[in-house]
Amino acid sequence: MANMLLIEPEKCTTCRLCELVCSERGEGIFRPSRSRVRVWIDAEAAEYVPMVCIQCDDAPCMEECPTEALVRDPVTNAVVVVAEKCDECAICESACPYGVIRCLDGLARKCDLCGGDPECVRFCATGAIQYAEPGRWPRAARETYTDRLRSLCEEAQA
Amino acid sequence: MNVEVRLFATLREYLPAGSGRTSAQIEMQEGTRICDLLDRLGIPAAIAHLVLVDGRYEADRTRELQDGCAVSIWPPIGGG
Amino acid sequence: MISAYAGKLLRVDLTSRQVRSESIDPDAARRFIGGRGLATKMLSEAVHPQVDPLSPANTLILATGPLTGTSAMCGGRFMAVTKGPLTGTIASSNCGGTFGPELKYAGYDMVVLEGAASEPLLMVIEDGKVELHPAGELWGLNVHETEDRLHGELGRDFQLVSIGPAGEKLVRFAAIINDKGRAAGRSGVGAVMGSKKLKAIAVRGTGGLSVADPPGFRAACLDSLAKLEAGEITGQGLQSFGTAILVNIINESGVFPTRNFRQGQFESAEKISGETIAEEILVRPRACVACPIACGRVTEVRGGPYRSRGDGPEYETVWALGADTGVEDLGAVTKANYVCNELGMDTITAGATVACAMELFEEGVLSEKDVGRKLKFGDAEAVVDMMTKIGNREGFGDVLAEGSARVAERYGRPELFMGVKKQEMPAYDPRGVFGMGVQYATSNRGGCHVRGYMIAPEILGVPQKLDAHTPQGKAETNIAFQNLTAALDSIGVCLFVTFSIGAPELAAMLKTATGFDYDADEFMQVGERIWNLEKLFNMKAGLTRKDDTLPRRLLSEPMPAGPAKGLTVPLDEMLTQYYRLRGWDEQGAPTQEKLAALGL
Structure with missing residues (x-):
């Protein structure tokens, strides 16, 4: 089974190296506002959450895309954007319950697992973002994480 | 003889059970050397980066300890 | 571009x-x-x-x-x-x-x-x-x-x-x-x-930054990251314990300035140490952008009169608001730090100025009438109170807001100012760390540890241990550290990387990012150029060799007790050597040849 990104938010320190290297990988420049991974920071509560795509099995973004611009990579299991097919409608963005696809500058941007060697993982010094077999992520921890992503996404839309 | 051992930062986990936050009194045989003390506590030599005996830096791990002395040990640390 | x-x-x-x-x-x-x-x-x-x-x-x-x-x-x-x-x-x-x-x-x-x-x-x-x-x-x-x-x-x-x-x-x-x-x-x-x-x-800003050689830059970053992660200090120590992990080693070495540098050891040091902070008040570490070290502390004082939450304290702060004022209450030290953050002032000078005032008070120079309260060493409540008064320039805080050089001068005891060039020294008594003495005396911004951090070799054994109680070789090492730090402060990177990487790694990141063909030697030379330019600014501002000195206490009052007992700083010897190695004249002025060589 393909590896996935495994998140342990309690290990995050907010250095945001993940955002920096993700944007460089995706955009060719250091531009965190265009990063696929975003670190949500509540300084007062000292809560830090690296927000990444978990490549849902039943991916609503993929199902709802009217132009079939989102496809599953058979090797990495990532849902990836086919840029030529994307018509900037942003339906995927509103379909995603976790707020981890964003349409900016006319293109849907989401994590493609860097083709199987995620750059964010290479640069994460604390292990807050790991690339591992799905079985290594305890179900309860995974659900806590996805629930938090969903609530952050709802807060952002409210 | 008695030696006061003080262990800091991550080395505190090598303190014998029942010690204070950073220190313990340990009874050793006369002629015990710094390296013997490290062995007794199970501290790998490589991570005992700084050893002070009564506040003075001691590079020589074969130095014999004296009754009543205080041995303080740190892993590599930094700050500022 | x-x-x-x-x-x-x-x-x-x-x-x-x-x-x-x-x-x-x-x-x-x-x-x-x-x-x-x-x-x-x-x-x-x-x-x-x-x-x-x-x-x-x-x-x-x-x-x-x-x-x-x-x-x-x-x-x-x-x-x-x-x-x-x-x-x-x-x-x-x-x-x-x-x-x-x-x-x-x-x-x-x-x-x-x-x-x-x-x-x-x-x-x-x-x-x-x-x-x-x-x-x-x-x-x-x-x-x-x-x-x-x-x-x-x-x-x-x-x-x-x-x-x-x-x-x-x-x-x-x-x-x-x-x-x-x-x-x-x-x-x-x-x-x-x-x-x-x-x-x-x-x-x-939503824009971005490109580098000249993306694969080369990525490789240079990964190389530095690997070294930072492998280094005990940058990989784990600073994140677990923060910079205040230094409290015990500096104290045991007898160079932890206590009560305005009257002593070199604080009997309650452990109560304000990094280990204690980690156990009692740390909520979690927090990093600056792009920092895998994460020395920052989010903390909370959970009970008592100083109950509150905020950032810090780091090492120099627990010293200034703790040992230097004789205060052992970590809650009070932390609260005083929060007040400094909120009112926007330097914890080192704020704490050291109160410490100086405390000595003036205990010497009978300042009275309760002057201050509006008692101001004795060890009074935690007084330290927190004075922080608020200084930051708002209320009452006697208005006097202390001028810093301890001016306070000591005003009350006729200038020798009780523990600093250089009117800036207070931080948390290391150079009577037992001689290289720090020449560093304080020559720092272009006065009493300061981060122009050339001699504690690393002299106390911490990084990159290798130097004998702290000898003047030999100190000027030379200090000059190298000063040059390195000046260049490092110019590229946008934190000084703490130097616990694990040096000029070659920094120059590699700089070269691949900018496309300028820097190597380690040129990197160090830029640092030397900056140091000399700062020196020229200070000379034109009116500073002379007599300003490159230390408080009388450190030059002529031997350390009273502890491992550094009996020592004073042999500054003249180191300073003469320092000027010579810098290519400066006996008055501490850069020579024309030196300036020409640096293109200044």
């Missing part, structure tokens, strides 16, 4: 409220890099070194480095460079947090602040659009209130620097604060911002 730089600076005349964008000069960038170096060059050209630092004729430059905002390790920094109101020397204070990178994403490497406004202003920078707004409603708010208000009005995506009441009221050691707890702390850069009536800068 040079790779890695945003390529532009923002020049703001606050008097006329005119804002201009200018290009960064590539030749100057090559010779002075950015940050501390390039800003020092620009300040030297723009400001007469004898100006009143708090007058409109002074200029304040907030300067990032070329690596700021990239994935260079710990590359999230900026410098505040100006003539310092505490010292009368050049001031350059380093700051982490999030502001520096955001400024570059908005399109600017630097903000150059000239003149002074007639009413309080707020500057808002959003992707190349710059506006100055009246900020009367913000004036008087503390830093946290200011940040909360601006985040509410502008949005959380804006990154902020601001001053608190201390900066507004020209406390001579006011700081500029970013992210509520990150300070461009020393020498009074916040008072200069206050004198210009600029309350805050809010910046939001």
